[in-house]
Amino acid sequence: MPGRVSARASRASTGQAAPTRKSSTQTLKSARSSTDHRASSSPVADVPDEGASTALRKHIGAIFSDSQKSTTGHRKLVINLRKIQEACCYEPTSKKGRQDDQFDEEDFNNEFLRCILRLLPIRKSEAAGDRVVRFLGVFLRVASDKDNALLADQQDEDTTTLPETPTSRLSNLIFSALLQFFNAKDKVVRFRATQITSHMINILDALDDQLYHVLRLALLKRIHDKEASVRMHAIYGLTRLAADVESSEPEASDSEDDSGAAGVLEKLLILLQNDPSAEVRRSLLLNLPLVPKTLPYLLERARDQDAATRRALFARLLPALGDFRHLSLTHREKLLRWGLRDRDEAVRKATAKLFRERWIEDCAKLPAAGGADDAEGAKKDATAAAAPSIEALLELLERIDVTNSAANGVALEAMLEFWEGRPDYVSDMDFGPTYWEELTPESVFVVRTFNDFCRKSENRDAREQGRLMDLLEGKMPEVTRFGFLLEREIKALVDTVQRAASGGPDGDGDEDAEEESVSREFVVEQMLAMASTFDYSDEVGRRKMFGLLRDATAMPELPEEATKLVVEVLRLVCGDDNQGKGEREFCGVVLEAIAEVHDTIMGEDEKEKSEEGDESFHSARSELSAGSGKGRKKVVQDADGDMSMDDGVDEEKAIREIMVNMKCLHIAQCMLQNVQCDLEANVHLVTMLNNLVVPAVRSQEAPIRERGLICLGLCCLLGKNLAQENLTLFLHCFAKGHPELQIIAIQILTDILTTHPSLLAPSPSETDASTLDASPLLKPVLKTFSRALKSESPEVQSTGATALSKLMLSQLITDTDILRQLIITFFDPDTSTNAQLRQALSYFLPVYCHSRHDNAVRVVQVATGVISRVGGMREAFIEEMDDEGGEMVTTAFVGGLLVDWTDPRKIVGREALLGLSREAEGEKTCTHLLLAEQILERMVTGQTSKDERRVLFGMLGKLHLAGKGQGLEAIKTVLELLAEATEGKVAGDATGRNVLAKMQGSLLKLVHDAVGVERGVEGTEVDATSLTAMATPGRVKGRGRRSEDIKEEEEEEEDEVTMQLRREMEGTKIEKEDGEESKLTVIGEGKEEESVIDTSQLPSEKKMQSLMESLDDEDEDL
Structure with a gap:
């Protein structure tokens, strides 16, 4: 810390050292070079002899001493220090006063540098050091401005060189001194030297050219410092130089080190992506120049692993970026998706605030942005929010491409956050008759999200929910009126689809009609989503919607997604009662629609054939192809010159049949997804199963067979007998099918087993009725899932792991072998690129272990086997790593995870477990005690390598064996194995022996506690x-x-x-x-x-x- 002098001495000499008042025509007293500073000013352990104390030293030391106390008095201290500098550097205009204590510029610079060097050993945690650095920056800025003002009149207008002033020489002296400490061994000295240098670079307006390159090279070396604080301040200085380095041409350098000619900006961008310190990455994020070259790298930080860095991007960088419309559509969509779905709540809030406050204002334009005044002539506040504008909201939705981004829910989430944070827009919206005259994707999406927001009742009181529902009813049309609007849009969609399919002038599809059909489809989907939230207690409105949806289901031109929504709303409109009348009516209506679709498409084919025959009969010279558009047949000439249409007709007929069956199966699938009745009790479902689903499963066409299997699986969910009969069929489909079919089979198997868990229940033995045998389906099911985990397809692997997770969490599968394979798959380096598999298992395994005590016991049973298998995998991986590369976790890391997963303190219901009776407590032994038994038994009875024993001893040292509820028999077993391990000298080093000794002491304490509990309780x-x-x-x-x-x-x-x-x-x-x-x-x-x-x-x-x-x-x- 700067040397402190007595306040009395400093006050006594104020009159002697204070400079006299000068005019603006002062002249320089000295222009000595700053390179002649004294080398004795370097900070060392013992302060060297600096000569006798002078009045100048006392004054400067007192000022620096006061600057470290608080920042409130810095302005006054800067004025006093500037007066001293002027007294030393400029000739006084008046000869009055004493002249014997006058000091020159060199004396002032040396004393100033002396105080700066005293700052270097101050630790980062000391706030006084940061105050002095801030004071230094303020003084240099003020002094530089005043020097430039004094020399302004003396410079020629054509002068382009940097003027040399006392402050510039002082700055060069400080820079030269601090550069000597950039490579110091003490990290504190390196930190302070880098901090002061970077702060001065950002304060000063200009630097000497030679010093500029020296500083750049020195700071480029510091960005690789092992201390994050040093790297952060080096970056702070380099970001100021980055723009100048990019604009200037690189110059050659004879230095062996990096000369910086490759570009500072590229090195900083590499550091932004790869630096391990979150503070360094955040500093780069906030200080790099906002230029097109850096923008993609800055936006990448939205996926940074540090939550504070991600929050800084959305809360500080993006609002300061300007108009969001300069970003590409891809960047806008990704930023919204990453921000609104972030796992950190603060990041989600920052993203929502950015969307509803900044982006909407960019579309609405701030009222004072153009400098306009209001009617009264008063100047408006440029930061005030613009008035609610439906045009601005529609433009905002258009800028984020709501037609595509609404499919995965990003735009929907963004708009729900918008309504939540903008009550002015909620109250200002008006959905009158003129609003519905010509709907666009953006306008209908506004209504849909407004409807969802008002009906959402989470985190609201009854009064607020009632107010929003009243507001919604006043703005939305009634159900009957909405039905007519929906009918109009469905008709427009069908017409557009037909026009797009009819073909353009060149025979291809009409591109404009195709684009219009996408927009029309989106409008219909949003209106159907709104219809699924309505109350159909009004009989008039219900009948209107029922007739409309019944007719829409039978429209073959309706797209699949719209058909799915139509069927879902139709199920809601049909209603339900205790006798299942609504479901029977729903199934009957859908089956009629399926038959109508089939008859409509095939009827058009027959009609075209008859028209073609009539035309050929009346005109023998007419073309052999009749009709136009889709019904046109082309004459085919074979190799022998014979004209034949049979091949073309057969191919078109086959394609038409596939289209008919796919459409009918899709409608059937949508229906099956919305019913819950017993399959055998519903005659409509049995008819559909026999006439549509079973023939589709037997079809030779792969698309029809796959969709037929999906429908059959849905039927199996409604009937246990059907599921039991067809379970082997799905197992066969997985064994013989391609990856897509295997995924379908696994999903169906999982749903069937979850819906009918008794299929895997043990059955009575044929020889002895008192005993139970395992289900005959269990072994093939486990074999199927085991093959799925070994599949070469990443999608099949991830689907199999997800399905197994569901079945094991529901206790339908408790096999330890499949659990061992699941854990080994999680650590297998071959699955490192399968992010979906890793993410599913990283969530499943801790939840599985901590949800039940029995689950943790199963993991304990396979723990040693997993360690042994992973150890072998790692040895093979290390041998192949040189050729293939990649990464794999260490065996010690795997052991640590197993210990954490089986920690008894994290098991749900552990408090209740401790209160069990002695009999129940014996069955619920501590998981870590069981793990200790497994590990010791492995080391005593099995052959283990040195690396495996090291991992096992590390696991023993992490076990938690304290607490109540430990059974005496389990403790005795572990003590016996411990004695056997000690006698067999399993521990070959002092670390292992210490682990065994520590465990022995813990177990003896448990013995004492268990005996005390047994005596006191029983x-x-x-x-x-x-x-x-x-x-x-x-x-x-x-x-x-x-x-x-x-x-x-x-x-x-x-x-x-x-x-x-x-x-x-x-x-x-x-x-x-x-x-x-x-x-x-x-x-x-x-x-x-x-x-x-x-x-x-x-x-x-x-x-x-x-x-x-x-x-x-x-x-x-x-």
């Missing part, structure tokens, strides 16, 4: 044999003596028990021979058993005596 006595056996990690089963009524025991009997316990402990012999382990012989009451165990970790004799005394106290309490 009122049992544990004799010396039982306690001694459990207190030592041996393979001895202690025998307890249970009392029926403790209260009736006499004082003499308790003394006998205590004396017996002491005699047995005294009879315990600990022998240790040279080169052998310590042995402990335990003799139990009534029966002698001998166990050899390791006693190297047992307490001393004095500690054993104190333990016996504590046990005596416990017996007295009982």
Whole structure:
């Protein structure tokens, strides 16, 4: 920190060092070069001899000392320091006053630099250092401006060189001194040197050319510093230089280091993408110049892993970017999707605010942007929001391409956030009759989102919801009127589709009609989405919508998405009751529509054939092709010259049949997705199954067969018997089908098993009715999912993993082998590029383990096998890494995840588990205790490599074995394995032995707690044999003596028990021979058993005596 002088001394010499008042015609006293500064000003551990203290040093030191206290007095301090600089650097105009204490410019610069160098060792956490740096910047700015003003009259108008002033020489001196500390070993010194340099670069208006290149090279080296704070401030300085470097031509340099000729901006962009520090990336994001070259890299930070960086993009950078319409349509759509679906709430709020406040204002244009005044002539506030404008809102939706972005929900989410944050637009909207005269995709989307917003009742009180519903009813047309509007739009859509299919003048489709059909389809879809939210208690409106939707379902030209929405709304209009009358009516109407579609398309074919025959009969010389458009047949000449139409007719007929069947199957699929009745109880569904679905499944055409399988799967959800009969069919489809068919089969299998879980339930054995055998379907189902996880298709893999996740979470599949394969697939390097699979499993595995205790136990059972398999995979991966590249997690990381997944503290319902009875508690053993048993058994009985043992010991050290509810039998088992591992010298290093010793101590504590709980809760006595056996990690089963009524025991009997316990402990012999382990012989009451165990970790004799005394106290309490 800058040297502090006494306030009294500084006040006493103020009059001596204060400069006199000067006129504007001052002349320079000294122009000495700044390179002649004293080398003794470098900061070292011991302050060197700097000579006698002078008045100038006291004044400057006092000013710097005051500047570190607070920033409020910096302006006054800058004025005082400037006066001192003028006194030292300029000749006074008056000869009055004392002249013996005058100092020159070199003295001032050296004293100034002395204070700056004292700042270098100040740590980053000290706010005083940052205040001094800020004070330095303010002084240099003020002093530079005043120097330039004084020299303005002396310079020629044609002078283009940088004027040399006292402040510029002072700045060069500071730069030259600080550059020496850029490579210092002390990170604090490097940080302060870089901070001061970058701050000065951003403060000064101009730099010397030679110094400019030196600073650029020095800062480019610091962007690779290992300290993030140094890199951040180096970036702060380089971003100021980036624009100048790009505009100037690179110059050659003889330096061995990077000369910066390749461009500062490119290096900063690389750093923006790859720097590990979030602060550095955020600093680059906010300081890089906003030019077309940097804009794509800046917008990439919307996917940054740091939430604060993403929030800075949406809250600070994009609002400052200007008119959003300069961005491309792709960038707008991606920014909305990434921001509104971000996992951080603050980022979502910032994106919503950007959309409803900045982007809408860019379309509406701020009222004061053009400098216009209001009617009264008062100047408007340029920052005030524009009045609600429907034209601006429509333009905003057009700018984000609502026709395409609404499909995946981005525009819908954006508009819901818009209505939530703009109540002025909510109250100002007017959907009168003129609004519905000519609907566009944007205008109908405004109504649809407004309807959804008003009907959404989440996070609202009843009063607010009632107000919005009243507002909606006043603005929306009634159901009958809406039905007529929907009928008009559906008719316009059908006409447009027919016109687009009829072909243009060149025989191809009409492009304008195709574009119009897309817009018309979007309008119909949005109106149907609104219709699905209406209340059809009004019978007149319900009948109008029912007739309209019934006719629309039978329209073959209606697109598939619109047909799906029509069927869904029709199901809502039909209603439902307890007897299922609504569903039967719905199924009957849809089946009639399917028959009408089939008859309409095939009837047109027959009509065209008859017209063609009549025309050929009346005119033999007419063309053999009759009609026009789609019905036109072309004559085909074969290789022998014979004219034949059979091939063309057959091909067109086959295509027409495929189109008919696909349309009918699609309508049937939409119907099946909206019914829940029993399949066998609905005659309409049985008829459709036999006449439409089953022939489609047997078809030779792949598209028809796939859609038929989907419909058959939906039928199986409505009937268990049908599902049981066709389950093998779907298994066969997966085994023999292509990837698309395999995905369909897996999805159908999952839905069937979820809907009918009894299909996999155990069945009574044929030989013994009292026993249960596994379901015969379980093995082929597990084999199918196992093959899906091994598939070469990433889509099949991810679909299989997602399906397995659902079935295992619902406890329909509990097989540990498939669980082991699922976990290994998650860590397999071959699946590293399958993001969908990794994302699904990264969510499933923790949820699966923490949702149930039994699930965590299953993971414990496969943990050691997973470690062994992943270890082998990693060895093979390392051997092939040089050729193929890639990344794979380490085995230690896998072990850490397994320990975390099986942590008993994270299992849901653990508090209730601790309160179970002793019998239930024995069944619910601590998962980490079971994991310790599995790990120790693996190391004792199996052959493990050195790396695997290191991982297993690391897992043992992370286990949580403390807490209540630990069973004695489980603890004893682990103690036996622990003694066996110690005796077998499994731990080959000190780390492993320490882990075993620590676990032994934890288990002994658990023994003591378990015995105390057993005595206090159940009122049992544990004799010396039982306690001694459990207190030592041996393979001895202690025998307890249970009392029926403790209260009736006499004082003499308790003394006998205590004396017996002491005699047995005294009879315990600990022998240790040279080169052998310590042995402990335990003799139990009534029966002698001998166990050899390791006693190297047992307490001393004095500690054993104190333990016996504590046990005596416990017996007295009982």
